[in-house]
Amino acid sequence: MIIKCLGAFLATAALSVAFEAPKKYLLHAGVAGALSWGIYLVILGASKDVVMATFVATAVLTLISHIMARIWKAPVTMYLIPAVIPLVPGSGMYHVAYSLIYENKSAAANYGYETILLAGAIALGIFVVDMVFRNNMLQKNKKKSSDTSAAKLFRE
Numbered sequence: 001m002i003i004k005c006l007g008a009f010l011a012t013a014a015l016s017v018a019f020e021a022p023k024k025y026l027l028h029a030g031v032a033g034a035l036s037w038g039i040y041l042v043i044l045g046a047s048k049d050v051v052m053a054t055f056v057a058t059a060v061l062t063l064i065s066h067i068m069a070r071i072w073k074a075p076v077t078m079y080l081i082p083a084v085i086p087l088v089p090g091s092g093m094y095h096v097a098y099s100l101i102y103e104n105k106s107a108a109a110n111y112g113y114e115t116i117l118l119a120g121a122i123a124l125g126i127f128v129v130d131m132v133f134r135n136n137m138l139q140k141n142k143k144k145s146s147d148t149s150a151a152k153l154f155r156e
Contacts, residue, residue: 004041005035008033010030012083015081016029021082025079028072029078029083032064032065032068032079033085035060039056039057043057050114050118055124056125058084058087058122059125059126059129061084062080062126062128062130065080066130084122089118095107095108095111099111
């Protein structure tokens with residue numbers, strides 16, 4: 001498991017270089033990728049449900065990315081995009097194409113269905129956590145704006 005997480009760390013750091021992220025953020029992005037892959041492996045080992053493991057790992061990755069972005073004052077996508085790549089179902093897409101080439105339609109349908117479920121789990125994991133952060137930020141902004149308007153009333 002440690003070797004797999006190290007591989008995810010290296011892949012994420014390499015993708016960060018390919019996406020031209022500043023050098024000071026490469027280590028952070030690599031850690032986010034390794035953590036999300038480790039969480040994926042732990043949940044997959046415990047539940048044997050690939051979709052649930054992908055969803056939870058993506059949700060935790062999105063949470064980690066938001067926290068890192070606020071700590072180091074960087075865009076969330078600088079951590080999220082490279083670190084989510086190890087979770088992307090590339091082998092499923094390969095098996096769909098392979099099955100279609102060899103005219104095995106039932107296998108292609110099965111792999112396609114699973115690949116769509118995994119892609120949906122990734123999208124849903126990002127969406128849920130992002131909406132929680134966005135809603136939290138909107139509430140903070142409303143509170144600040146209402147505080148400033150009330151302060152103006154008392155000054156006048």
